[in-house]
Amino acid sequence: MAQREVIDGTLTTRARARLRGLLLALPGGLWLLAFLLLPMLSLVAYAFAGRDEFGNIIWSFTWENVQAAIGYDPVGALTADPSDDWAPHHLQILGWSFWVAGVTTILCLLIAFPLCFWIAGRPERWRPVLLALVLLPSFVNLVIRVSAWELLLKHDLFPAQFAQWLGLVGEGMSLYPSSLAVYLAMVSAMLPFTVLPLYTSVERLDWSIVEAARDCYAGAWRTFRHAILSQVGPGLGAAAILTFVPTLGMFLITDRLGGSKMSLVANLVAQKFKAVDFPQGAALGLALVGISLLAVVAFTWLTGRDRRGEVR
Amino acid sequence: MAEALDLHLSGIRKRFGPVEVLKGIDLQIPDGQFTTLLGPSGCGKTTLLRIIAGFEIPDAGSVHIGSTDLLALPAHKRPVNTVFQSYALFPHLRVADNIAFGLRSRGIADADVRKRVGEMLEIMRLGDLAKRHPQQLSGGQRQRVALARALVNEPEVLLLDEPMSALDASLRHDLQAELRRIQRRFQITFILVTHDQDEAIAVSDRILVMDHGTIVQDGTPEEVYERPLTRFVADFLGDANILPARRLAADRADAGFAALALAEAPTWDQGHLAIRPEDIEVREQEPAVNGVRGRISERLFRGDHWDLMVEVGDGRSLRVMTEPDQFHQTGESCWLELPPDDLRVLRD
Numbered sequence: 001m002a003q004r005e006v007i008d009g010t011l012t013t014r015a016r017a018r019l020r021g022l023l024l025a026l027p028g029g030l031w032l033l034a035f036l037l038l039p040m041l042s043l044v045a046y047a048f049a050g051r052d053e054f055g056n057i058i059w060s061f062t063w064e065n066v067q068a069a070i071g072y073d074p075v076g077a078l079t080a081d082p083s084d085d086w087a088p089h090h091l092q093i094l095g096w097s098f099w100v101a102g103v104t105t106i107l108c109l110l111i112a113f114p115l116c117f118w119i120a121g122r123p124e125r126w127r128p129v130l131l132a133l134v135l136l137p138s139f140v141n142l143v144i145r146v147s148a149w150e151l152l153l154k155h156d157l158f159p160a161q162f163a164q165w166l167g168l169v170g171e172g173m174s175l176y177p178s179s180l181a182v183y184l185a186m187v188s189a190m191l192p193f194t195v196l197p198l199y200t201s202v203e204r205l206d207w208s209i210v211e212a213a214r215d216c217y218a219g220a221w222r223t224f225r226h227a228i229l230s231q232v233g234p235g236l237g238a239a240a241i242l243t244f245v246p247t248l249g250m251f252l253i254t255d256r257l258g259g260s261k262m263s264l265v266a267n268l269v270a271q272k273f274k275a276v277d278f279p280q281g282a283a284l285g286l287a288l289v290g291i292s293l294l295a296v297v298a299f300t301w302l303t304g305r306d307r308r309g310e311v312r
Numbered sequence: 313m314a315e316a317l318d319l320h321l322s323g324i325r326k327r328f329g330p331v332e333v334l335k336g337i338d339l340q341i342p343d344g345q346f347t348t349l350l351g352p353s354g355c356g357k358t359t360l361l362r363i364i365a366g367f368e369i370p371d372a373g374s375v376h377i378g379s380t381d382l383l384a385l386p387a388h389k390r391p392v393n394t395v396f397q398s399y400a401l402f403p404h405l406r407v408a409d410n411i412a413f414g415l416r417s418r419g420i421a422d423a424d425v426r427k428r429v430g431e432m433l434e435i436m437r438l439g440d441l442a443k444r445h446p447q448q449l450s451g452g453q454r455q456r457v458a459l460a461r462a463l464v465n466e467p468e469v470l471l472l473d474e475p476m477s478a479l480d481a482s483l484r485h486d487l488q489a490e491l492r493r494i495q496r497r498f499q500i501t502f503i504l505v506t507h508d509q510d511e512a513i514a515v516s517d518r519i520l521v522m523d524h525g526t527i528v529q530d531g532t533p534e535e536v537y538e539r540p541l542t543r544f545v546a547d548f549l550g551d552a553n554i555l556p557a558r559r560l561a562a563d564r565a566d567a568g569f570a571a572l573a574l575a576e577a578p579t580w581d582q583g584h585l586a587i588r589p590e591d592i593e594v595r596e597q598e599p600a601v602n603g604v605r606g607r608i609s610e611r612l613f614r615g616d617h618w619d620l621m622v623e624v625g626d627g628r629s630l631r632v633m634t635e636p637d638q639f640h641q642t643g644e645s646c647w648l649e650l651p652p653d654d655l656r657v658l659r660d
Contacts, residue, residue: 208397212396218413218417230405
């Protein structure tokens with residue numbers, strides 16, 4: 001008989017404890033397998049598949065889609081000069097997407113940071129109410145919220161009329177499509193995802209460490225860096241990831257409020273899939289996943305620096 | 313000049329909403345003294361400490377070190393450092409960098425910082441732990457890092473906010489001795505806040521007993537322990553027997569169960585006397601003065617002494633401490649001697 005011992009408060013054998021752990025992980029594992037891993041694998045398969053002259057999928061192996069995704073264009077469909085094999089079009093869109101997601105993330109963090117400190121400073125019974133208010137807008141479907149922005153920014157309402165009076169937009173023009181409209185909608189849509197992870201770390205902040213920094217002659221910046229940022233760093237990283245990655249994949253807002261000039265990589269993917277060009281869409285989708293992963297790694301590395309003791 | 317660095321507090325008042333936490337504190341602490349603010353939670357001792365550190369602003373009063381007005385300086389510019397109750401070490405910095413923090417804040421040259429941190433690591437016996445993070449240290453080790461982080465700045469006053477409350481008893485005893493050693497070595501004014509009377513007696517030059525926002529007694533540990541002025545002090549330090557009494561003459565008072573001879577004159581008609589359990593003697597025969605007949609109702613062996621409860625009539629019991637070799641049975645009758653020199657006339 002296998003040796004029995006107490007594991008997590010139960011008398012059992014090691015093999016049984018392991019089996020129990022596997023059973024507990026099974027539903028989640030199956031879920032990930034069915035709805036994340038398998039679709040990802042099919043995405044990879046499509047990304048390297050070819051198409052015949054009628055657009056049907058041929059299950060061959062080709063680099064063409066991936067090359068096209070990053071702008072290599074042997075057919076000359078995208079380039080103005082047919083002798084040039086490279087078209088900057090896709091790379092521009094990728095770079096632009098990165099930029100929009102980055103700006104949205106920074107704006108969200110700038111708004112969420114003071115907001116979280118303010119909420120954490122309210123009496124305890126008010127905090128859940130205030131957090132619920134932050135979350136409330138996301139209970140409404142995004143399509144409806146985007147429509148609301150369209151209504152609000154229309155040419156005959158106060159914001160647009162004020163901008164017209166200032167001469168920022170032409171007479172009788174609405175405030176959309178524009179990058180302003182995109183950022184307004186992006187920030188308002190993503191803010192709850194920034195506030196929630198950040199708030200949990202702000203609420204747990206040990207204020208005596210802030211006092212210790214003051215006590216050790218630290219000025220405002222040094223106190224902020226070592227007493228506050230060092231404590232909320234992980235929350236800040238989580239907030240950045242949870243804002244950046246979904247923003248990168250957002251296409252509804254740019255589609256409706258950004259106009260044709262503000263196409264993001266997600267719009268491009270959607271466009272390719274709509275045009276039944278699955279291999280192209282899949283290759284671009286893979287690029288999107290790749291960027292997202294890079295962003296996650298970058299944020300984790302940045303906020304993990306404190307833990308590794310690389311700061312003084 | 314030593315006198316130039318004395319700490320002066322005068323007329324310190326502080327109110328939190330409806331509660332007046334400090335009711336006008338006047339205090340002078342000479343340079344290099346180890347002073348303890350002793351009192352139960354809510355007595356205002358921590359608030360007073362935080363006012364000196366700069367984390368609270370008093371409603372009225374002034375704080376000076378020598379001629380420097382501390383209230384005119386923000387916390388990060390005061391020549392004062394604090395050891396926090398929770399240690400409050402920077403979690404992302406190694407031990408050596410935690411200790412170096414204050415020096416680096418003041419822009420001291422790197423070579424000098426390294427030298428002073430190295431010395432401090434050695435004095436505090438932390439050399440082996442210099443590269444660890446706070447999470448990898450035990451409570452006692454964190455405590456020493458917190459102490460080193462404050463002391464390396466060579467403050468004029470070191471404030472200690474219940475620095476040992478999170479440690480177990482035996483570690484606490486070691487650290488009390490350590491604290492005393494360090495204070496002697498650095499010759500810095502130490503102000504310790506604690507609710508632990510044993511700790512206060514063990515480390516201090518001077519004890520200030522606080523209650524409800526005022527200082528109720530100020531003296532050496534011996535004075536405060538042996539000559540409590542009020543019922544509160546007598547009870548808070550060493551659990552004295554407090555006896556309601558009525559004045560009979562300039563040297564006699566009636567405690568209900570007996571008329572007792574006193575060494576000092578009562579200042580009241582109705583008031584209280586105090587006597588410490590270890591000052592009451594158990595006798596076989598009736599003593600010459602202040603003998604009280606009693607019956608032992610309870611006894612507890614405490615290792616280094618016996619704790620007896622002795623019924624003395626009039627519905628009263630006295631707590632008596634005896635040597636471990638003085639053996640008495642429960643239910644036994646005996647004589648108690650309450651020496652007049654040990655009977656304190658309390659003010660209230």
